[in-house]
Amino acid sequence: MTSSSDPQRPPSPSSGAARMEKIVSLCKRRGFIFQSSEIYGGLNGAWDYGPLGVELKRNLKDYWWRTMVHERDDVVGMDGSILMNRAVWKASGHEETFTDPMVDCRTCKARLRADQIPQKNGVPQCPNCGGKDLTEPRSFNLMFKTYVGATEDESSITYLRPETAQSIFVQFKNVLDVSRKKLPFGIAQIGKAFRNEINPRNFTFRSREFEQMELEYFCRPEQGMELLEYWKEERLKFYENIGIAREKLHVLTVPDAERAFYSKGTYDIEYEFPFGRQELEGVAYRTDYDLSQHQNASGKPLEYFDEEAKQKFIPHVIEPSAGVDRTVLALICEAYDEDTAPDDKGKQESRIVLRFSPRIAPIKCAIFPLLKNKEPLVAKARAVVNLLRPHMNVFYDETGAIGRRYRRQDEIGTPFGITIDFETLGERGDEFRDTVTLRERDSMKQERVKIADLVQLLIARIS
Numbered sequence: 001m002t003s004s005s006d007p008q009r010p011p012s013p014s015s016g017a018a019r020m021e022k023i024v025s026l027c028k029r030r031g032f033i034f035q036s037s038e039i040y041g042g043l044n045g046a047w048d049y050g051p052l053g054v055e056l057k058r059n060l061k062d063y064w065w066r067t068m069v070h071e072r073d074d075v076v077g078m079d080g081s082i083l084m085n086r087a088v089w090k091a092s093g094h095e096e097t098f099t100d101p102m103v104d105c106r107t108c109k110a111r112l113r114a115d116q117i118p119q120k121n122g123v124p125q126c127p128n129c130g131g132k133d134l135t136e137p138r139s140f141n142l143m144f145k146t147y148v149g150a151t152e153d154e155s156s157i158t159y160l161r162p163e164t165a166q167s168i169f170v171q172f173k174n175v176l177d178v179s180r181k182k183l184p185f186g187i188a189q190i191g192k193a194f195r196n197e198i199n200p201r202n203f204t205f206r207s208r209e210f211e212q213m214e215l216e217y218f219c220r221p222e223q224g225m226e227l228l229e230y231w232k233e234e235r236l237k238f239y240e241n242i243g244i245a246r247e248k249l250h251v252l253t254v255p256d257a258e259r260a261f262y263s264k265g266t267y268d269i270e271y272e273f274p275f276g277r278q279e280l281e282g283v284a285y286r287t288d289y290d291l292s293q294h295q296n297a298s299g300k301p302l303e304y305f306d307e308e309a310k311q312k313f314i315p316h317v318i319e320p321s322a323g324v325d326r327t328v329l330a331l332i333c334e335a336y337d338e339d340t341a342p343d344d345k346g347k348q349e350s351r352i353v354l355r356f357s358p359r360i361a362p363i364k365c366a367i368f369p370l371l372k373n374k375e376p377l378v379a380k381a382r383a384v385v386n387l388l389r390p391h392m393n394v395f396y397d398e399t400g401a402i403g404r405r406y407r408r409q410d411e412i413g414t415p416f417g418i419t420i421d422f423e424t425l426g427e428r429g430d431e432f433r434d435t436v437t438l439r440e441r442d443s444m445k446q447e448r449v450k451i452a453d454l455v456q457l458l459i460a461r462i463s
């Protein structure tokens with residue numbers, strides 16, 4: 001008897017696990033994401049971005065910054081330190097409560113998240129060894145503890161920040177004073193965060209070191225609920241604008257019982273990953289909790305002075321908090337596709353294609369001389385590279401048959417390919433002199449374009 005869980009049988013190609021396996025393998029093969037410290041056996045929950053991954057990640061962060069900061073009058077940015085005074089984490093509540101309940105398996109010694117233990121016939125069972133001898137849940141703080149300075153004692157303890165938000169709250173007054181913004185206004189930050197996750201899993205989805213893109217949008221209390229809706233919609237538009245289909249995004253209204261006690265409303269924006277529907281971003285109305293905590297603990301005023309009402313009050317805040325790494329993973333999962341394309345002899349062959357939005361694709365355009373041993377073709381192709389390079393990330397490739405070169409670019413999601421051929425050199429008449437073939441990755445359609453028009457035409461398609 002065979003079943004879908006039969007270990008002899010390869011997983012069905014359409015299954016999420018098989019798709020994920022192909023994605024992970026492509027990420028390594030083409031230099032998007034590598035295991036950290038791989039030659040030493042890796043480090044669980046830590047990942048390195050290779051030459052293409054770093055471009056993708058950078059394009060994502062730049063687009064977030066552009067839409068959340070540069071294109072708005074009401075948001076400014078900051079870049080806070082990862083190490084902060086321990087008092088910050090006491091006041092924010094992280095030292096006390098940033099914990100996951102954990103259970104140890106006495107049989108295989110695995111440490112497991114209490115909320116992720118499967119049950120068999122109503123009895124909790126270790127997912128590693130099937131053992132039923134489990135400890136009671138205990139709290140485990142997710143912050144990485146470290147020591148500042150030469151002595152390792154109680155007075156030198158601090159933590160690697162588990163979120164970027166707190167540096168925004170503790171700098172609220174400084175930023176307000178220098179930017180002279182009026183409510184509502186926001187402070188944005190992109191940066192590393194660290195959580196000692198108990199079970200890092202699903203590739204980069206749950207890592208121990210990751211990056212966040214966070215906005216703290218301060219407002220009057222009466223604006224809070226309306227702005228929560230506004231930011232949820234804005235964030236959904238953002239994901240659509242980077243190429244994630246709306247039907248793959250879901251908004252979960254976090255139920256009262258699962259929300260932080262100070263939050264008046266929280267949405268989770270989820271994406272349908274191949275391993276299931278999971279959170280990409282949280283949009284939370286955090287009231288005045290954070291600023292009040294820091295004002296009380298530090299004794300320093302963190303209030304806003306309302307000129308018209310001549311009144312001081314602590315602003316409320318809406319926080320859209322997104323994960324860079326999770327979004328990069330969603331972008332790759334969304335882009336991954338397999339179809340067929342003709343080879344150099346016109347025969348259909350299967351191809352892997354990453355259908356990235358041109359806006360976030362790591363390389364925007366690849367440039368190919370038809371033949372590498374024809375000096376005038378190579379010189380012209382190099383000239384096109386130099387023409388485009390100041391405007392976008394381009395890639396020059398002269399090796400192999402042209403079909404193979406297209407295929408290599410399809411696999412890394414390059415939206416445009418330019419071929420310089422004998423027509424470009426004017427060898428087939430003046431009509432096509434200084435024109436090139438521009439090929440589009442998804443439709444594979446080719447058009448003849450003047451070199452002089454390339455910059456303008458491509459910029460319009462990638463911005």
Ligand code: ATP
Pocket residue numbers: 163195197204205206207208209210211212279280281282321322323324325326
């Ligand atoms: P989860 O429930 O998945 O642990 P969370 O609700 O604790 O996430 P938040 O504290 O709201 O996450 O953090 C905001 C965002 O930071 C998340 O939506 C996610 O994109 C990202 N993030 C949080 N933890 C991790 C992690 N361990 N690895 C990668 N990204 C993370």
